[in-house]
Amino acid sequence: KAGVTQTPRYLIKTRGQQVTLSCSPISGHRSVSWYQQTPGQGLQFLFEYFSETQRNKGNFPGRFSGRQFSNSRSEMNVSTLELGDSALYLCASSLEGPEQYFGPGTRLTVT
């Protein structure tokens, strides 16, 4: 069974731009969660989608948004990028229960 895939793997953007990241979960998994990982803050929860509905939300500003499609694929959007948004963005899927399976991440650099 294929794992979680994320695209693109690497991205360089300029301050003020917006970016969209994509995640395809493991087949059959209906929950997709997004995390931001930085050396200083560790793994921070952004939000979780389940059956196209946002089920949980972390403490990030409204510039961070997401959605989930009927095939469980998910996208995350960050508008008006700031230097501090440079991070590894990880997507994780789960079938049921809290055990999650992570993708390889998208490394975003904001200049």
Place this chain on the structure above:
Amino acid sequence: QKEVEQDPGPLSVPEGAIVSLNCTYSNSAFQYFMWYRQYSRKGPELLMYTYSSGNKEDGRFTAQVDKSSKYISLFIRDSQPSDSATYLCAMSETSYDKVIFGPGTSLSVIP
């Protein structure tokens, strides 16, 4: 005080040693506990998953949960250089709640 705490290390041990990794937490409502391993530039990989208190063993890995002390541990027996990675504990209140991660402990197993 952070919700989940881990000693960041780095922890350096000789090959073959028994490694003990620990997390403490403040939220007594946590019931689901996970351990993840993350290699450099990769997404976290689920190692162990336990519910409530008790022990769980899987090969060289043993997870322990002591809810009365709000303390969880991961033991690695006969450690190998390939175990060198960052180990993250994670926990949640319910099977559908957001998952909170510890900051991670960096482990280096020296041949």
